[in-house]
Amino acid sequence: MRQRVGWLLWTVLLMLVLFCFLVDAGNYNAPRRALGSNNISVRQHEDGVKILTDTPNRVVLDNGLVQVTFSNPGGDVVGIKYNGIDNLLEINNEETNRGYWDIVWSNPGKKFAYDKLYGTEFKVITARKDQAEVSFIKTYNVSSPNGLYVPLNVDKRYIMQRGGSGFYAYSIFERIEGWPGAEMDHIRLVFKLQQAKFRYMALSDTRQRFMPTQDDRRNGQRLAYVEAVLLPNATSNPIFAGEVDDKYQYSMEDKDNKVHGWVCTDDQSLVGFWMITPSSEFRIGGPLKQDLASHVGPTTMSVFSSTHYAGGQLGMRFRQGEAWKKVFGPVFLYLNSADPNNGSTTTLWNNAKEQMRKQVKSWPYNFNSSQDFPSSDQRGLVSGRLQVIDASNVLVPASSAYVGLAAPGEIGSWQKESKGYQFWTQADENGQFVIKHVRPGNYSLYAWVTGFIGDYKHEGEITIKPGSRIQLDNLRYEPPRSGPTLWEIGIPDRSAAEFNIPDPYPTLMNKFDNNNHSDDSDKFRQYGLWARYEELYPDHDLIYTVDSNNYRDDWFYAHVTRNIGNETYVGTTWQVKFQLHNVTHPGNYTLRLALAAATLSELQVRFNDRSVARPLFSTGKIGEDNAIARHGIHGLYWLFHVDVPSTLLREGNNTMYLTQSRDGFTFRGVMYDYIRLEGPSSQ
Numbered sequence: 001m002r003q004r005v006g007w008l009l010w011t012v013l014l015m016l017v018l019f020c021f022l023v024d025a026g027n028y029n030a031p032r033r034a035l036g037s038n039n040i041s042v043r044q045h046e047d048g049v050k051i052l053t054d055t056p057n058r059v060v061l062d063n064g065l066v067q068v069t070f071s072n073p074g075g076d077v078v079g080i081k082y083n084g085i086d087n088l089l090e091i092n093n094e095e096t097n098r099g100y101w102d103i104v105w106s107n108p109g110k111k112f113a114y115d116k117l118y119g120t121e122f123k124v125i126t127a128r129k130d131q132a133e134v135s136f137i138k139t140y141n142v143s144s145p146n147g148l149y150v151p152l153n154v155d156k157r158y159i160m161q162r163g164g165s166g167f168y169a170y171s172i173f174e175r176i177e178g179w180p181g182a183e184m185d186h187i188r189l190v191f192k193l194q195q196a197k198f199r200y201m202a203l204s205d206t207r208q209r210f211m212p213t214q215d216d217r218r219n220g221q222r223l224a225y226v227e228a229v230l231l232p233n234a235t236s237n238p239i240f241a242g243e244v245d246d247k248y249q250y251s252m253e254d255k256d257n258k259v260h261g262w263v264c265t266d267d268q269s270l271v272g273f274w275m276i277t278p279s280s281e282f283r284i285g286g287p288l289k290q291d292l293a294s295h296v297g298p299t300t301m302s303v304f305s306s307t308h309y310a311g312g313q314l315g316m317r318f319r320q321g322e323a324w325k326k327v328f329g330p331v332f333l334y335l336n337s338a339d340p341n342n343g344s345t346t347t348l349w350n351n352a353k354e355q356m357r358k359q360v361k362s363w364p365y366n367f368n369s370s371q372d373f374p375s376s377d378q379r380g381l382v383s384g385r386l387q388v389i390d391a392s393n394v395l396v397p398a399s400s401a402y403v404g405l406a407a408p409g410e411i412g413s414w415q416k417e418s419k420g421y422q423f424w425t426q427a428d429e430n431g432q433f434v435i436k437h438v439r440p441g442n443y444s445l446y447a448w449v450t451g452f453i454g455d456y457k458h459e460g461e462i463t464i465k466p467g468s469r470i471q472l473d474n475l476r477y478e479p480p481r482s483g484p485t486l487w488e489i490g491i492p493d494r495s496a497a498e499f500n501i502p503d504p505y506p507t508l509m510n511k512f513d514n515n516n517h518s519d520d521s522d523k524f525r526q527y528g529l530w531a532r533y534e535e536l537y538p539d540h541d542l543i544y545t546v547d548s549n550n551y552r553d554d555w556f557y558a559h560v561t562r563n564i565g566n567e568t569y570v571g572t573t574w575q576v577k578f579q580l581h582n583v584t585h586p587g588n589y590t591l592r593l594a595l596a597a598a599t600l601s602e603l604q605v606r607f608n609d610r611s612v613a614r615p616l617f618s619t620g621k622i623g624e625d626n627a628i629a630r631h632g633i634h635g636l637y638w639l640f641h642v643d644v645p646s647t648l649l650r651e652g653n654n655t656m657y658l659t660q661s662r663d664g665f666t667f668r669g670v671m672y673d674y675i676r677l678e679g680p681s682s683q
């Protein structure tokens with residue numbers, strides 16, 4: 001029975017993965033020819049931005065610097081002409097597969113469907129010399145059979161300004177009261193650039209380089225995780241031969257995802273294409289949510305909503321009848337160029353970062369757009385100071401705490417919240433924070449502090465009105481603690497990065513994240529690290545002795561399954577050995593167990609007798625974040641408190657058994673964030 005359930009899960013997971021793969025692969029065609037690029041001298045139109053509709057089924061925005069062509073009324077971006085290049089987008093792709101919005105959705109309990117949100121109506125919103133805005137509208141047909149079309153009205157908007165080297169994109173999604181229920185899991189804006197031209201990808205100062213191509217991937221060898229491909233023979237450039245490529249290796253945390261993109265470095269042009277996201281307010285799940293950004297294709301996207309690194313809990317689920325409206329964006333698609341004889345990819349990356357800072361500074365955009373996007377004077381502000389009680393019961397500043405407003409909810413609920421807007425900031429070293437540009441609405445104020453377990457939530461709800469300035473002084477976070485620390489493993493920071501992340505297999509490297517050997521902060525992004533567990537612990541599972549081991553070297557980054565042959569994966573039991581000089585009887589000890597990730601796992605805790613059938617504590621089956629398979633170092637955060645009666649402990653040597661009890665497949669497991677055993681309260 002159990003085995004059958006295991007297989008079922010495995011199959012479901014595989015189907016999901018395959019589905020994602022199919023969705024992302026789209027109907028990509030190999031480029032057959034490269035566009036010749038002639039050196040057209042481009043000047044800004046003296047008469048500002050033009051909206052051209054004279055070609056059938058086309059709308060063109062043109063400001064003399066950039067010309068963007070849309071399908072009409074579909075509202076896809078089919079062409080971007082810039083700096084003498086006729087089309088930056090992949091001309092060998094279907095027009096519907098170049099620049100588009102999409103969504104993965106399902107009727108409750110039904111199969112997931114994929115929709116590219118084609119518009120059926122075109123409208124000009126603004127037609128001034130300094131600014132043009134166009135709209136492509138898709139309207140839900142309430143009379144259509146339930147489950148056939150996504151119950152959503154979508155208004156895709158694009159704005160171009162005079163002198164602006166690029167264009168803005170945003171979308172207004174709306175559900176009207178009375179419509180059928182639905183789950184909507186992935187909402188994205190995707191651009192597929194010309195493979196023949198765009199070969200250099202940049203995500204950050206350290207994460208950038210020339211990349212393999214989609215053709216290399218196609219000729220590659222698929223690995224155990226379906227989106228990962230080994231490139232034994234990369235034809236685009238031999239330097240990639242033998243590397244692994246997997247788009248999840250280029251994921252970013254939303255808080256860091258403000259600019260990324262590609263550079264064209266052919267002989268004639270040095271041109272950059274950048275996705276600039278000046279605010280995370282419309283993203284889901286808070287600042288640590290991870291999503292795809294740019295990856296081999298060459299593809300650049302803005303992911304507005306996804307279940308990646310989180311699972312179905314981050315899916316937007318709408319009840320039958322539930323109304324909803326949300327504005328995704330605006331994001332800015334920025335184009336830059338430099339003289340190829342006097343410039344480099346660095347020139348363009350630095351310029352893109354500068355442009356990103358400009359866009360962040362001008363957020364919220366005050367140019368005229370939809371009334372669903374409030375301008376700065378229609379927004380509010382919350383400031384304050386957060387302090388935290390430390391291990392010695394002293395009130396200290398919550399230095400660098402993450403403080404945010406999200407939909408009213410329970411403690412920590414922000415990481416699973418997906419329908420509303422979230423506004424996050426980081427406090428200074430004194431715990432002072434200012435959250436700016438908050439949309440009117442009702443919120444809870446949440447926070448967490450690195451170095452402390454758990455989550456803070458301010459008691460009352462916070463109502464923001466246009467112009468609100470709310471001051472919250474003397475906020476105080478009292479993290480869970482009932483007694484002194486007897487021992488601890490790790491750092492409470494919602495990540496497993498401080499543990500032992502093994503060296504990658506030399507035959508399974510992706511050198512993208514490995515160009516600075518003195519910085520191993522991206523080491524976890526390599527393929528196959530999970531399999532190193534069996535090499536490190538061939539005969540028995542991990543045993544950690546508190547007095548003599550250290551977690552950086554001796555605590556494997558993920559509690560994974562073991563392959564006992566014939567592709568049979570079984571759960572494993574780790575041991576923590578510790579000494580107690582004395583045990584207080586009667587006494588209540590407390591185990592604090594913080595997890596950084598979990599995938600279809602069950603973690604059980606036993607003390608001193610691993611054979612007892614009934615564990616002292618079990619998480620039950622938890623987690624769908626798939627962080628191990630997707631090269632994350634965390635998924636969602638879990639915190640468990642386990643009462644440990646003194647009768648289970650003894651003076652001298654003790655062993656805590658941590659069992660991940662679910663068998664089945666290689667990517668099942670948990671990552672720990674932090675573990676602490678507390679003695680009984682001294683009162």
Ligand SMILES: *[C@@H]1O[C@H](CO)[C@@H](O)[C@H](O)[C@H]1NC(C)=O
Pocket residue numbers: 038039268339340341
């Ligand atoms: C285009 O411009 C580049 C330098 O910007 C120059 O090297 C090249 O010769 C020009 N090509 C043509 C066809 O004019």
Ligand SMILES: *[C@@H]1O[C@H](CO)[C@@H](O)[C@H](O)[C@H]1NC(C)=O
Pocket residue numbers: 141142143144145
């Ligand atoms: C809406 O759906 C109904 C039922 O399928 C159909 O008869 C009608 O023509 C549709 N209306 C529009 C505007 O497409």
Ligand SMILES: *[C@@H]1O[C@H](CO)[C@@H](O)[C@H](O)[C@H]1NC(C)=O
Pocket residue numbers: 232233235
């Ligand atoms: C690599 O690709 C080239 C060109 O397609 C081919 O000639 C060669 O045999 C391939 N080598 C391997 C090891 O696949």
Ligand SMILES: *[C@@H]1O[C@H](CO)[C@@H](O)[C@H](O)[C@H]1NC(C)=O
Pocket residue numbers: 339342
């Ligand atoms: C090269 O670029 C730099 C700045 O990027 C500029 O100051 C310099 O004038 C340029 N040189 C030529 C020959 O265009």
Ligand SMILES: *[C@@H]1O[C@H](CO)[C@@H](O)[C@H](O)[C@H]1NC(C)=O
Pocket residue numbers: 125368369
């Ligand atoms: C903004 O647009 C609205 C209509 O869309 C118009 O009435 C208003 O005058 C515009 N404001 C500015 C400053 O252009």
Ligand SMILES: *[C@@H]1O[C@H](CO)[C@@H](O)[C@H](O)[C@H]1NC(C)=O
Pocket residue numbers: 441442463
């Ligand atoms: C916010 O809360 C207040 C008081 O509880 C309530 O009257 C109001 O309707 C709420 N506003 C929204 C937008 O939910």
Ligand SMILES: *[C@@H]1O[C@H](CO)[C@@H](O)[C@H](O)[C@H]1NC(C)=O
Pocket residue numbers: 206516517518519
């Ligand atoms: C490499 O990483 C180290 C440590 O993070 C950093 O100090 C150094 O500046 C980096 N070097 C480069 C070239 O980025």
Ligand SMILES: *[C@@H]1O[C@H](CO)[C@@H](O)[C@H](O)[C@H]1NC(C)=O
Pocket residue numbers: 566
């Ligand atoms: C491996 O698994 C297959 C299918 O479950 C089974 O038929 C075979 O006997 C197994 N082989 C060994 C060596 O256990």
Ligand SMILES: *[C@@H]1O[C@H](CO)[C@@H](O)[C@H](O)[C@H]1NC(C)=O
Pocket residue numbers: 580581582
């Ligand atoms: C019990 O042991 C702890 C250290 O492990 C020590 O601080 C404490 O004083 C001891 N208590 C007694 C009653 O011996």
Ligand SMILES: *[C@@H]1O[C@H](CO)[C@@H](O)[C@H](O)[C@H]1NC(C)=O
Pocket residue numbers: 586587588
């Ligand atoms: C320990 O916890 C139990 C149950 O919560 C409680 O009944 C008991 O009084 C506690 N014992 C001590 C010594 O605090």
Ligand SMILES: *[C@@H]1O[C@H](CO)[C@@H](O)[C@H](O)[C@H]1NC(C)=O
Pocket residue numbers: 545577652653
């Ligand atoms: C307690 O554990 C230590 C190693 O952690 C070992 O050296 C010692 O022999 C053990 N003592 C007993 C009584 O088992």
